[in-house]
Amino acid sequence: MKKRQLIERVSKEAEEDHAQPRLTRADWLEKALEMLIENGIDAVRITRLADLLRVTRGSFYWHFADRNELLEAMLEVWQQSNTASIIQAATAPGTLQDRILALFICWLDPELFDPRLDFAVRDWARGDAALQAVIAQSDQQRMDALIAMFAAHGFAERQAIIRARNFYYTQMGYYALNVREPLSVRLSYVATYFETYTDEKLDPQAEADFRQKIIARRDLWGDERIPAR
Amino acid sequence: MKKRQLIERVSKEAEEDHAQPRLTRADWLEKALEMLIENGIDAVRITRLADLLRVTRGSFYWHFADRNELLEAMLEVWQQSNTASIIQAATAPGTLQDRILALFICWLDPELFDPRLDFAVRDWARGDAALQAVIAQSDQQRMDALIAMFAAHGFAERQAIIRARNFYYTQMGYYALNVREPLSVRLSYVATYFETYTDEKLDPQAEADFRQKIIARRDLWGDERIPAR
DNA sequence: CCAACACCATACAGTGGTGTATTGGAAGAT
DNA sequence: ATCTTCCAATACACCACTGTATGGTGTTGG
Numbered sequence: 423m424k425k426r427q428l429i430e431r432v433s434k435e436a437e438e439d440h441a442q443p444r445l446t447r448a449d450w451l452e453k454a455l456e457m458l459i460e461n462g463i464d465a466v467r468i469t470r471l472a473d474l475l476r477v478t479r480g481s482f483y484w485h486f487a488d489r490n491e492l493l494e495a496m497l498e499v500w501q502q503s504n505t506a507s508i509i510q511a512a513t514a515p516g517t518l519q520d521r522i523l524a525l526f527i528c529w530l531d532p533e534l535f536d537p538r539l540d541f542a543v544r545d546w547a548r549g550d551a552a553l554q555a556v557i558a559q560s561d562q563q564r565m566d567a568l569i570a571m572f573a574a575h576g577f578a579e580r581q582a583i584i585r586a587r588n589f590y591y592t593q594m595g596y597y598a599l600n601v602r603e604p605l606s607v608r609l610s611y612v613a614t615y616f617e618t619y620t621d622e623k624l625d626p627q628a629e630a631d632f633r634q635k636i637i638a639r640r641d642l643w644g645d646e647r648i649p650a651r
Numbered sequence: 652m653k654k655r656q657l658i659e660r661v662s663k664e665a666e667e668d669h670a671q672p673r674l675t676r677a678d679w680l681e682k683a684l685e686m687l688i689e690n691g692i693d694a695v696r697i698t699r700l701a702d703l704l705r706v707t708r709g710s711f712y713w714h715f716a717d718r719n720e721l722l723e724a725m726l727e728v729w730q731q732s733n734t735a736s737i738i739q740a741a742t743a744p745g746t747l748q749d750r751i752l753a754l755f756i757c758w759l760d761p762e763l764f765d766p767r768l769d770f771a772v773r774d775w776a777r778g779d780a781a782l783q784a785v786i787a788q789s790d791q792q793r794m795d796a797l798i799a800m801f802a803a804h805g806f807a808e809r810q811a812i813i814r815a816r817n818f819y820y821t822q823m824g825y826y827a828l829n830v831r832e833p834l835s836v837r838l839s840y841v842a843t844y845f846e847t848y849t850d851e852k853l854d855p856q857a858e859a860d861f862r863q864k865i866i867a868r869r870d871l872w873g874d875e876r877i878p879a880r
Numbered sequence: 881c882c883a884a885c886a887c888c889a890t891a892c893a894g895t896g897g898t899g900t901a902t903t904g905g906a907a908g909a910t
Numbered sequence: 911a912t913c914t915t916c917c918a919a920t921a922c923a924c925c926a927c928t929g930t931a932t933g934g935t936g937t938t939g940g
Contacts, residue, residue, distance in 0.1 A: 444888070461778040462774065467927065467928090468928075469926070469928085479928085480887085484887060541827070544827065545691065548691045554829065557829075561828050584840065584843050587825075588821055590824065591823075591824030593824065594823075594824035595819065595825075598773065598823050599790050601790075614813050615813065618813060673916085696898095697899095698897060699897095707920075708899090709918045709920075710919085717899070718899090
């Protein structure tokens, strides 16, 4: 689901097409999430957001009761985006190869899974046990879906767990380290990773299709040129 | 290297045994790191530290020029602890099995590798390009050591890279998700992980020795009872 | 046409933080 | 015994931010 849509839904504002006269609750929420992602929760200050939005804080306190209400709305956006994408990719019908490739797409498309938001929220939870519990629950749901996926495709319980952990933790580790590589490099690892996770060879035709699908999404790779093979 | 020792070295204070009359630079630094780990960099406030240390801020400004000088000292402690442990474990002589098990010990012993400090620093770097560069350099050093390790034990370049990434990212992902499992559970995964990373069976005797070594370190596992097999 | 509403500006009180300047006091050196 | 030196307390000026109360203005509907 598109993030702006989610933000608006959480903001409980059905966007009538007539351009909103001034600011909406969703505008504040969007800027706040941007700030969270780029500078952490402690940079989410009403004063700063007001400056960025070119209004005074008076506007904020019309849309929100206080800062805490904003924070709760932010968390709600997170809860309804990243986790859902992973679970959907893992539980759709099809072969194991289809599922793994669908998850790879998740890892590559920030509209489906935004790692910066995920880690900003984790960071936010530092020293906040209640928030940590919420996050742990989402992680559990994600892991359960992955374990069930491997189990449904022939792996014994223990093997399914290890493979799911490898799959999920490796990707989270990759994000945690803030690795910055061109998409072409990431694509070049796809087949090898696939074999590591499944012990099967990746069908060359499927890999080609995957590359095509990614390359078609120009928005994912900026100016870079990616050879089709 | 013991963390308190490092903190004191960075503080350039050879600790004469006579109990220091009041506070040292290292005391402030230690509390600041504790605060960083538990509540993030934005919680590292001179006022709060002074309260915790039961002195006024006047003391702080005798030991440090300003808050920034404290932050630089904190970063220096991080630089000289975690990365060194990993590189040492990966580059020591011996078989691949020895190396992997040495690294597993790193992952289990916070004196060698403190994941909470590592991630607190990474979060601290959010929105700070200079700090991100410092961290990226440390990550590169760690990865290089791991790749060289796999390469030195018979894996081709590409395979060595994938295996090193899998090994390192999986562990970082585990920490990033703040997983809390008893040590006994983590130990039960050791052999399976080993086989995933190396494609070799873990020698039962080596595994038993490994368990013994961990169990001997009671400080790592609190009250828990771990069966020797 | 004007009244009500939606949205924003302004002004104010209060809190928590930084950094500086100055003073106070206890231990060790002479 | 006093004199430094080291370390900490106090007081002050100065933000940045929160939240509240109230007033102002453009837009819409009756």
